[in-house]
């Protein structure tokens with residue numbers, strides 16, 4: 001009888017654990033995530049944020065989405081630098097004219113690629129772009145707002161970010177994704193343009 005009781009208690013404990021743990025871990029994650037197409041069409045560059053922190057769990061969701069992206073030869077030449085220190089965000093906001101919103105962001109992710117780690121030279125840019133879009137979409141999906149700020153190919157910002165983040169010799173920041181809770185002022189654009197596609201041949 002005692003064994004049956006123990007067995008039942010064990011099952012109850014496991015069930016409670018399974019139902020409560022995700023609730024605790026994902027406390028700030030909306031319980032209902034919109035479907036993929038809704039997320040794609042709702043995504044917009046968000047440059048204005050509420051003064052509200054973003055949790056480690058939310059950041060991990062974004063990083064997992066980034067690392068789920070496809071890469072040439074499955075080389076995954078990326079590294080992600082998470083910046084949550086307000087002073088560092090402020091310093092990075094001076095990277096270029098396009099990075100000013102970083103000073104107001106809750107967090108940022110610098111999507112970096114190793115020139116020597118991709119399938120071939122410069123393919124890392126495409127790999128890291130795929131990861132970046134995944135991060136932007138994941139942010140939209142969990143109720144955050146984000147914007148891609150371009151770093152790579154702009155000489156001064158590239159050098160500045162490399163120095164500030166202490167990136168190794170062969171590693172470059174493709175962009176810095178600025179993230180926070182949206183104020184609601186940034187809206188998605190309708191970019192559908194039937195004149196921009198061709199059936200079969202140009």
Ligand SMILES: Cc1cc2nc3c(=O)[nH]c(=O)nc-3n(C[C@H](O)[C@H](O)[C@H](O)COP(=O)(O)O)c2cc1C
Pocket residue numbers: 043044045046047097098099147148149150187188189
């Ligand atoms: C390669 C690239 C570089 C970008 N650089 C910046 C930037 O430096 N600053 C910025 O505010 N937005 C930047 N953006 C965001 C674009 O301005 C934005 O995607 C575009 O205006 C379309 O708006 P949407 O994202 O709301 O659809 C960049 C986007 C891409 C893809």
